[in-house]
Amino acid sequence: MPEGISVSEIAGRLGGEVEGDGDVLITGLSALREAGPGDLSFVVSAKFAADAAATQATAVLVSPEWDKPCSAIMIRVKNPDEAFTSITPAFAPPPVERKPGIHPSAVLAPDVECGPDVHIGPHCVVDSGARIGARSVLMAGCYVGQGVELGEEVMLYPHVSVREYSRIGNRVLIHDGTVVGSDGFGYVVDDKGVRTKVPQVGIVEIGNDVEIGANVTIDRARFGKTRIGNGVKIDNLVQIAHNVVLGDHAVVVAQVGISGSTEVGPHAILAGQAGIAGHLKIGAGAVVLAQSGVWKDVESKTQVFGYPALPQRQAMSLQRAYMKLPRLQQKIAALEQRLKEIEDTHGA
Amino acid sequence: MPEGISVSEIAGRLGGEVEGDGDVLITGLSALREAGPGDLSFVVSAKFAADAAATQATAVLVSPEWDKPCSAIMIRVKNPDEAFTSITPAFAPPPVERKPGIHPSAVLAPDVECGPDVHIGPHCVVDSGARIGARSVLMAGCYVGQGVELGEEVMLYPHVSVREYSRIGNRVLIHDGTVVGSDGFGYVVDDKGVRTKVPQVGIVEIGNDVEIGANVTIDRARFGKTRIGNGVKIDNLVQIAHNVVLGDHAVVVAQVGISGSTEVGPHAILAGQAGIAGHLKIGAGAVVLAQSGVWKDVESKTQVFGYPALPQRQAMSLQRAYMKLPRLQQKIAALEQRLKEIEDTHGA
């Protein structure tokens, strides 16, 4: 982390324009509301005008059109959000370096194949027949099972478990404690209600450029593959059951659960805590809103929510009607009263 | 994995009858929709007739009565689903062998007792007074706490943590990253809203033939036992709070949460993401449907769903009524209009 970077220097790196004192040093980054002296912040739209006016940030990235009160020093840039992201690394603490090499406490089967410049951290265990691609990193305490294939530049954070025969592509990041390839949940029930395990002999296959959060669980297929497509992003504590297919670039937010054999189309988004029943198809580009319960197929490019999940327009109309239920009850009572008066007066 | 098994050979093993060329080699297993050349698949009912007609599978297991278009080769068997399951191991990759022995990197307290043919993998830690039954397997990085008792043929997948004094029966499978015996969530609150921990000195007791998924959490009792009955099956990412009792052969699907001291009857099924409040009784054989929120006792052999969870018939009738809410609003508006016309014409 640097001692500080001048406002002018930051503006230069971002191709922005300084308004105010460019010599002032920036020492940290912060959101508008939490910012203090020395901090650089950013504002994305007029919606945050109150925060901008009240911010304690020393300098703020604003758009060329910004015309509201803000900090004494501003840097005008085309896209303040992206610009802020691009300057972030300059203020980050030193990255964690993982030098090539195998820690002496790691336990590797004799036939494990490692590509060049692999890092295998302390207390890792890699079982027989596993292959680890070039420049991949296994941090402390990871487990890589028999016959697993890891691509190049894979990053396994501490305590990740990749079970036997799973295949993982290139540039895949998996955060701490995640389990890839545990058995699917499948049983045969006898007439006394006693369950016998159905063998789960398939695998998990993960494409390239995937990121998977912490403490996620992805079950191996009953047979064949549970498949995570290229570019998929999975948040923390997500459950992916056996034989699920996630299309390329799908997004699965925290605590979502996807039941067995469901296919999620490319670019679909499943928001937080949503639950998807088994054997369904979620179309390409579909969006399932947070906490929804999906019991039927979802068409491509549609947005659904609720329990059961319905197309957004219908769901919202139902929700609005629900909010007016007490009013509806009153209306009906009033109608009954008025009708009774007519009946009493005129006879039925 | 074999090079391939002929259709006749498979039919022979399954006691089935071949229609088509029995000499063709089968090299893999797959669902109807994902199957390709060389694959064997199966079809359970006419519901999947379209998939059967379109399948690329080389051969398909069908019932004796099947009369719809399917692959060129069919094997007729009494129960295609079960037959498929029984042939699955023939196409599985070689199983992971865990030879008896204690890996030199494992750390065992001097007084740990191990039965015959136990496998303790690399980097396991077993604390003082623990006992591990015959033929049990601890895969890499497992933790077994002070005074824990594991039965015979227990399988702990990597990174399982079994905390002090837990007792686990025979033939129990616990998947990666699961925690058995963490402290229950209990505090005394003072008048300033500051919480002091209530000691959690009970244990977790798990019966025989239980399977527990990955990254599950089962809390120890405040006192006495959190008890998981015989034959219980628990899916991934489930939360079981202190003093919960799960009756024999209960089934708990992924991401379910059960609050403290609730008793779940034998053979009850809690579907995915359901939440059960504390101090309740879920009757024997009851079914709680997915994502339901249970706030009251559930009677034996009933099925409930919704939030709050209600008996299925009532819940469905409410849900149907809910879906018609906008129509209800229109009806009321029409009634109001008609009534107004009468009032205007005849006087109120």
Added chain:
Amino acid sequence: MPEGISVSEIAGRLGGEVEGDGDVLITGLSALREAGPGDLSFVVSAKFAADAAATQATAVLVSPEWDKPCSAIMIRVKNPDEAFTSITPAFAPPPVERKPGIHPSAVLAPDVECGPDVHIGPHCVVDSGARIGARSVLMAGCYVGQGVELGEEVMLYPHVSVREYSRIGNRVLIHDGTVVGSDGFGYVVDDKGVRTKVPQVGIVEIGNDVEIGANVTIDRARFGKTRIGNGVKIDNLVQIAHNVVLGDHAVVVAQVGISGSTEVGPHAILAGQAGIAGHLKIGAGAVVLAQSGVWKDVESKTQVFGYPALPQRQAMSLQRAYMKLPRLQQKIAALEQRLKEIEDTHGA
């Protein structure tokens, strides 16, 4: 665990009064319903009179006013629940001792600083620049990342992962498998729907006297801090996204998910499986009931529930109306019929 403690001895320790034979030995603790001979139990209110009458407990703690049937021996104490908690440790199994020292299998970077009387268990890994305060305990297989600061008397149960630069206060307990400081879930999407990771360079900061359950995930900030205040209690399998702020003494029950940048006020309570959208403010002392979905700010000291979460009174009134929906439909049908009769008789 003692052989047994006499009823008189227990009464003496609790400042209570014995009714019945004080010489009888108590050998265990149990809830009323599960208690057997030798057990001490307690009853908190007349609500449990049936359990009290039926209990098999040898002795029961009751209030001074208790006048219902119960076990043959009773100990009258002011607060039976608290008294029971205070006697609990007397019947607990011997606690797990963690003697000061660093296990030889632990891997510490040369520049790690440890305070006095630290315990670092087998197979722990502590990276460069980390500091561990006096009397802190790292149980088996914990990972403490580069530059992490742990306060005094911190307890990390097995397999906890504390990622780089996290700061943890004093007397913090973190249960097995929990991950502190994994990357936040943030991406930039291009016009083809391909996501690029937004660097997550902030940290997690945890105050004093915090307890965190098992398999919890707490993401590091995009920049700045994800902050967990003093005295906060977090249950199992909770998800806390980047830049969330939990105020002092907040309580987060199992399986709750809190989305990015949301601020939870001091003493707020989020009940089980609730989901909170991003960038919200949950006021001080607010209560979000179980499974609720919160989409808007929640005012201080209010209680909300439902999906979407609404103030308790409104939510309950809506729920009551919902339960009457089929009745409402019938009423409308009856009105329509009566109106039709009037129209037919009198002309419209």
